[in-house]
Amino acid sequence: DVKVTQSSRYLVKRTGEKVFLECVQDMDHENMFWYRQDPGLGLRLIYFSYDVKMKEKGDIPEGYSVSREKKERFSLILESASTNQTSMYLCASSPRQGVTDEQFFGPGTRLTVL
């Protein structure tokens, strides 16, 4: 079974702090994604990566950056956390480049910024 793990299930940070969210997949997938999920809204893509050291902006990249130094690991960074970044963050991976493969999601990190 494909497994996608995220570093924390729950995280509480203060405004202005730098926040790292890590995601690891164990199935040698090419693609990795970071989404945020808010009530009443669909999943919104923050960044994705189709290869090591490659990254592409999604729909809402402002205030976020990412890093993919190894194929299995994709990190999301909030440079200076703000209260409007309080959300559920979901990482996903898929086997090949593009979006026509099913995505495998991690359990999510619920981030609260105070």
Place this chain on the structure above:
Amino acid sequence: GQNIDQPTEMTATEGAIVQINCTYQTSGFNGLFWYQQHAGEAPTFLSYNVLDGLEEKGRFSSFLSRSKGYSYLLLKELQMKDSASYLCAVIDSNYQLIWGAGTKLIIKP
């Protein structure tokens, strides 16, 4: 703009059948996904449709009509464990994935 519409919430009875609709207005179409998400958990893949028609997979079926911009997920013989949110997502002409807000399905005994 691009838009995916799903009902916010539906209620059904254990053992019954329920149909969850998804209508989309996107710039082109290259496929449609359905995912299931239990509360507090990760979404999991249910189905993928790219051609018109019905795809059946056990108690779950998914239908697509590209000309109408419409899909539905049909759940038969409902079980309590089917209580979850069901997410519809469409691939547009630029191969971007557009997600609906999801339908929360409540199953009552």
